Amino acid sequence: MTSNLTLIFNKGTKRSQHNFIPEMDIDRADLAEIIPSSFQREDFPLPDIPEVEIVRHYTELSRKNYGIDSGIYPLGSCTMKYNPKINEVITRLPAFSQIHPLQEGNQGALELIHQLSEMLIEITGMDGFTFQPAAGAHGELTGILIMKKYFENKNLKKNKILIPDSAHGTNPSSAKMAGFSIIEVRSNNAGEIPLDHIEFAMQQGDVAGIMLTNPNTLGIFDRQIKDITNIIHKYGGLCYYDGANLNPMLGICRPGDMGFDIIHLNFHKTFSTPHGGGGPGSGPVGVIKELVSYLPEPSIIATEQGFVCREKTNNSIGRIKCFWGNFGVIVRAYAYILALGAEGLKRVGQIAVLNANYLRVLLKEKYHLPYDRICQHEFVLSDRGIENNITTEDIAKRILDYGLYAPTIYFPLIVKGAMMIEPTETESKISLDNFVEVMNKIYNETKTNPELLKNAPFNTPVKRLDAALAARKPILHD
């Protein structure tokens, strides 16, 4: 069988172009004098490929890939919003993109980080930030390590942590990386945290605190959030805010006011930096005053002589990443906040919630909505009641046939056959109506033509792929 695929490595030629090699302008010494031949490699299995072939190959691949510039990208908890083009220009300004992390003459960069920190303090109600974490999960690890250090310093043995069953998968996984064991809190029928459960857990004395996202992955704002954080604090615990779902709260409500002590943000979600197909992200961590000294080093302070790095503190958890964090991403987030300003940020929160609720009421006419109440940035449907053994996955694949992207599926785990939908604020009503129309057509197809769904997609570059085969016999490179 000849493969339908052509990899870039098959586009090599014998004529090598030297387009990217500067002319050697010093006399060469005998290489063996510099490096023994036994240290040298013998073969180099990469071809020489003409520039034109490379550009055509990847232009073609980019066309076989859906992005937010293609249309609605309703992945729940992923906040796929439009990425403003100006931010791409700004981050490429030579005096941002060409500076070395260890150079002097970095006042512009330090000032940017410092100002961004001040604005995030205002937006979240925290007292200090670090920008070192490279992504949301990395921010979670940072935050949880701060919790660990805090209790170590107090000589308290608190090795357990409360995490609701609706939490993002990273929460338990990050907590484990900091040596905590996890107590899962079961959400009640309203999708909220039962107060008596956390009170009971905290009474045991070995629980460090709680990791929560609010609004949670059902899109529900926990009405008792103040009671939850109060209970945790009453027993000396700390409250961690997973900022993956912060978008609907912008300008509306602050995690600090809810009673949270530590928070991470996802710049690639809430603050519009491109996801890039899975990175680079940036996951800054904010903390309350009592915990500022626990943040990773270096942190930046303003002095009369300019912006400088803070001296080492005894409390700091240490370094979590080389240098200053993903500065190129940080610049984009800063530009986004400056562009929107206070009014623009609030409008983001409002319209994100408006769009989600609009989809919710229109889609629940056909699809099962297990938690039927006002939502915030997202909501969760299920495949309950869908006939002919059609699954959530079938529906998702069929959405692709209509030229759109599918929601997050089978998450959160507490809803069987979940479809988690987050439209974000940057979709028009026409785009939302179109999504509803597609979902309704698919609903009709579940009754009239179930085979169509079971075999979907048809209009994509390949039909449904065999995930089980890929895992059973991993082929990870050519």
Add this chain to the structure above:
Amino acid sequence: MDFILHDKETIAEMLTSIGVNSLEELFQDIPADLLLEKLNIPHGLSEPDLLRRLEELSNKNKIYSSSFLGAGCYYHYIPSLVDFVISLSGFYTAYTPYQAEASQGYLQAIYEYQTAITRLTQMDVANASVYDGSTALAEAAIMATIATQKKKLILLEGIHPEYVEVVKTYCWGQDIHFEIVMEDTLISKLDDSVAAVLFQSPNFFGDIENVSELVQKIRDKAPKCLVVQVMTDPTCLGVLKPPGKSDIDIFVAEGQSFGISPSFGGPGLGIFASKQKYLRKMPGRLIGKTNEIDGEREGFILTLQTREQHIRREKATSNICTNQALCALASLIYLVSLGKTGLQEIALQNFQKSHYVKQKLATIPGYQILNKKPTYNEFLVKCPNVNKLIEQCKQENLLPPLIISKYFPDMKDIVLVCVTESNSREDIEKFIHAAQKASNKNIGGN
């Protein structure tokens, strides 16, 4: 400015569909005392005003005509097509490719990246990348403890000091013990309780180890101990023997040198590769090739996800869920653009040019090259007057080398010099001139 599309009428219409009277009503679940009056953030900016503001801010940073600073972040020429390709919307505005059939382009590109990395390193398998070199090393450390079920690590002196700090933070989180040892005591420290030896080559001071020999010595003393190699500038692999040919178990590197701009140190790229037998202990995303369930064609898909946090939660191999996809793509484009010929020649030019500078410096009174082993594009120089050298470099508009006492306070009057293919002969002569001026009180200078 903002990026909202609704006018007032549309908002009213949508509110009616929802069955509420106002936007405020959508936030009815939030207790009233938590609702914010107003953010104390300045008024928004238009695009031209924003650009002017950020240009002004960026101009407070200094740009030099040429750099002699490396230490984990390097200046190499980046082909124009790299930025062109990563700016294609299908790539940079995509999410992690959960829906494989609508993401074949990116999945294929990352599969090609994994292929390029395995060919470059000659390791069995490479993942879709992790955050950067420092976290790659920390993840490798943890992976080694998972694979061996042991909680003790040995780090060989010469690893980038910031990488060591990151490893220390991660290890503290999981109660993993580690020790930093000098090369001459390494073998005596090894026993069955050690999960892995971690070392950097070329190391932070520039030394290139005899990797095959080092691995053999470790194997002889502690056969079950894993050997982990890290690199901060893998362009050297254009010439140097790849880790896969030296029996390395886990290889990690900072991939910034492959087509990613310095950007004040981030984002970079965590290259992560290992032997086949450790595949299921590996952190991070993996892209695999598979077939259509009901057809003839091949395609690509995220695979072995049962190692990952979104399925396994606290039982996952790591909490990582993003890779550095766009940076991995940039490095792929860099690698295929340079190709075999280019990558070999770039590495050769780095060897040759830094060798040239080394030899020139050695002839200037008061300067002494401290490396006893072969070096790639970085080396240590003892100087007669460090501060004066730095000052002279700045006067020549050269980004000065690293004063090594920033990380090692006991190492006085020593700089770590980095010379790459991006330094022209003219830049190099300027640097040597600056060094000469800084050696002699009688000629010029402050």
